[in-house]
Amino acid sequence: MNSKTPSQSKAILTEIVLPNDTNNLNNLMGGRLLHWMDIAAAITAHRHCNRTCVTAAVNNVSFEHPIPHGSIVTLEANISRAFTSSMEIFIDVWIEDMQSGVKTKCNEAIYTFVAVNNMGKPSKVPEIVAETELEKRRFEGALRRRQLSLILGGKMDPKDATELKKLFTQK
Numbered sequence: 001m002n003s004k005t006p007s008q009s010k011a012i013l014t015e016i017v018l019p020n021d022t023n024n025l026n027n028l029m030g031g032r033l034l035h036w037m038d039i040a041a042a043i044t045a046h047r048h049c050n051r052t053c054v055t056a057a058v059n060n061v062s063f064e065h066p067i068p069h070g071s072i073v074t075l076e077a078n079i080s081r082a083f084t085s086s087m088e089i090f091i092d093v094w095i096e097d098m099q100s101g102v103k104t105k106c107n108e109a110i111y112t113f114v115a116v117n118n119m120g121k122p123s124k125v126p127e128i129v130a131e132t133e134l135e136k137r138r139f140e141g142a143l144r145r146r147q148l149s150l151i152l153g154g155k156m157d158p159k160d161a162t163e164l165k166k167l168f169t170q171k
Contacts, residue, residue, distance in 0.1 A: 003127040006078040006135050009048035013040040013075045017067055028067035033093065034058070037109050040077035041089040045113035048079050048087060049125040056086060057112040059149060065095075065106040072096040074103065080135070081142030085122035086114045088142045110145065 013036060021032045038055055045053035067073055077091045093107035117123040130139040144163045150156035151164075158164075 003129045004048060004079075005129050005131055006080070007131075009044050009079050011040045011043035011047065011075075011077045013043070013077075015073045015075075017069050017071045017073060019069060022069045025066070026069045028069075028071070028073070030061075030063060033063075033067070033073075033107065034061065034109075036073070036075055037061075037077075037091045037093070037111065040075040040091055041109075041111040041113060044077040044079060044089050045087050045115065048082065048128075049115045049123070051115040051117070051123055051125075053087070053113040053115050055111060056114045057149065059088070059110040059112055059145060061107070061109040063107055065104075067093075067095055067106060070098065072098065078135070078138075079128050080110075080138035081146075082125045082128045083146065085116075085125055086112055086146075087125055088112055088145065090138055112149075 015036055017028045021028055023029045042053060042055070072095065074094045074096065075091055077089055080088045080090045089111045091109045091111065092105055094103045095106050096103050115123045115125045128139060130136040144167065147156060147161040147164050151158050151161055
């Protein structure tokens with residue numbers, strides 16, 4: 001199975017915040033943003049392995065800034081690391097000023113997807129080759145985030161989390 005770069009699997013989704021997407025404060029509802037992020041991540045996962053992929057976890061969501069009604073929202077989803085059958089996907093969320101066209105990053109999230117075969121069983125996925133500094137930083141952090149998630153889920157003994165240990169034993 002050939003490896004891929006994150007840009008080969010990338011998905012970009014652009015939406016406009018309509019009245020039905022907003023809360024009482026006239027900002028985009030968090031649930032609607034999560035829905036859009038899940039779609040962008042699913043497309044990215046599928047493009048990476050050309051298989052059916054399912055959401056395994058929403059590992060982190062950061063709602064840094066509210067997104068007002070009428071905003072143009074662009075979601076950029078990239079694979080940060082592929083494991084045996086799972087993929088960690090970073091989603092960066094940008095809003096575009098309608099007057100100036102300036103884009104500002106307002107939110108981000110990390111999702112985990114698993115590729116499955118026709119029987120619904122996990123299926124092997126291609127590796128990722130990180131190229132840019134950001135891709136390399138996210139790639140390296142993915143193993144630590146995975147180990148932490150496995151520990152919290154009771155699927156890994158903390159003493160086996162070699163990458164997490166390195167954070168606390170470096171001099």
